[in-house]
Amino acid sequence: MKFLPLFWSGIWRKPGRTALIFFQVSVAFALFGMLQGLKTGVDHAAAAARADLLIVHSRLSFLAQSLPAGSLEQIKSVPGVKMAVPVDIFGATYQKPTQGLGVVAISLVKDWPAAFTFTVAPEYLAAFQKLRTATLVREELAEKYAWKIGDRIPLMSNTAQMSGSTDWAFDVVGTFRDSDVGSGRDNILINLAYLEEARFLGKGTVQHFNVAISDPKQAATVSDEIDRRFANSPQETKTESLLELAQANAQSIGDMNFLIRAIVAAVLAALLFATANMMMQSIRERRVELAVLKAVGFTDRAVFLLILAEALLVCVTAAAFGLALAALILPLAAALVVGLSMPRIVLAIGLALAIGVALISAAIPAAMAARLKVASALVSG
């Protein structure tokens, strides 16, 4: 610790230069933190998805195929199934063609929210049960369009009513929150019984069943058993847990890995050049001082370590600052990817990289300083 003032004075020998290199390293690691955080954050969020909720949908297509509502009893009879809720989905637009939203029609069986990732306040839940044209809107969506309880929202869709009209209107009775990362944010919930009665086509079919199981560890067994019951029927099913679905979603972003790695590599390459150049410059200017240190008894080794320590101190504090900045900015990117936060592992990797950059870029200048000939340095200086 007694050397602290020594390398402190080395670092602040040229405050302008140190400040510039500090900010350059900070900026580089802020970028690293954001890119890596995006990737790792998505993976982590996917891994945190619920394993105890299953989606039973048609084997042919997740979106475009429907299942007979009558499959419900067969699904319920599978051991391990706690609850099964029929769900239908259709797309609609609000006011403008570009303002699309998903209408999720749910069969309002007792305790239905237990089979979903939704959180609904009890008073909203009660109101939702009471009114047939009621809708619960996702909090973010209510904010986006400034919908309030009591509003009647008109929607356009390609789902026809009995009258032939494809326009629908629902009464907002409350809001809900959704903890699932994969689901879109522009969703509203309606009563499946009402949809079933009002629609012209598709009566008696649903898009999928939400299934809650008693033991998350049995997810694979229960899924297989459900699919086995419908095997070789015209309505084959595919059952997946929300965990599996989230992982598939994360993989589609994972296609970008190569690009993210290339960017990080470019950032580090530019940084290595900059820090190495900065250290070289610094050593060249301090030949005399370093020679004096050696003359008063500092060993080559001590001088070598002194220079390395200087580079380490600047790089690691700057990287920590940059990563902290990224951790502050990253949640703002949640607009693109829901539920994003910076996992610790990214911080750890970032700091390790900063140490690596410092050691590599300072190695040659430090070796030059260590090999400095006292006499010639003092003479030439």
Add this chain to the structure above:
Amino acid sequence: MNFLRQFLGLLPVNLSGAAQRMGSVLTIVVGVACAVGVLISMLAMGVGVERQATGNVRADRVILSSTGARGNQSSIPKDEAVGVRDLAGIKKGVGGAPIVVFDSLIPIEAHRRVTGVRIFFPLVGTTANFTEYRPEIRLTDGRMFRPGLHELIASNPCGHQFTGFEIGDGRPIRGADWIVVGHFEEGQTLQCVVYTDVDALMSAFNRNTYNTVSVMLQSPADFGAFREALQANPTLHLEAQHESEAVRERFIGLKGILDFAGYFVGAIMAIGATLGAVNSLYAIVDSRRREFGTLRAIGFGSAAIIASILCESLLFALPGALLGGALAWAFFNGLAASPFGYSFQLAVTPSLGLIGIAWALGMGMVGGLLPALRAARLPVATALRAS
């Protein structure tokens, strides 16, 4: 005049010293190259998306959807769709029938060959005359689907990317096996598209409305007349768009996200590179303090010194831009990407190169400003005393 002579005299002196200050010069070049390379590579995604989406667009094609709705949301009853055939300006095809195509679109899932990841592709039900509407479609293998049957033709990228698209493969859809009978090529697209007979598709899915109606005009100039005829007809509640406009609406969101990400990351890297350039140029100026002191003492003006250093900074940034652009082209041009399940090729174009050069000159300009001012402001006496 004096300024110009001084400036032209100084510049070669500045540049001739570059060899002795290789470390600083390399820091600028590499920093700028990395920033420009990353910017261009990321923008190449947006360009790739646009290129793929608009590659087959023709000015004489019009897409109709129900008023206020797009794509899957649009729903056009059959009798309304038939009414479009009588509108003015439509090109006549073989046998004198107007080239009007009815489409119904259903997203179907497929699985990636290597990873097994699920991805959705559009299954487009269309009418038999669609080859007149889409002359760019060329069967490369097998034959066309037959009306009324459960037969599919798939674009070549389908087979490259996903399983189950070989000729003769049956894809189970709605309780029946639909057979892949042909492969086709449709320009330079990587997107998987599958066509089948619209009536077979709609009866399988219990649909009674089309999604869109597409029309080929006699010439692009007939669009106005066609739209007037459409609006004058009270039984048609449809909106007409140029194909380019309809296609643009579909990709503009994705391109916006990709471009934003590109400029965001590019800007951060540019800040880093600029800081590096400032540091390096300060070092260069500092090592030449005596020289600048002498120049000032013998009558060189501040403006000429500032201009010569700014110019030096720009000249160091320029090779960085070229290097970055070349690296981006070498690594990423033509690379297939599929973020969010949409497949396309990255395209590094000359216009992106120009953006990269402009970006680099910006970095050089900003990075050179402070060091140039310092060089011009050095007090002559102290500068001459410098070691």
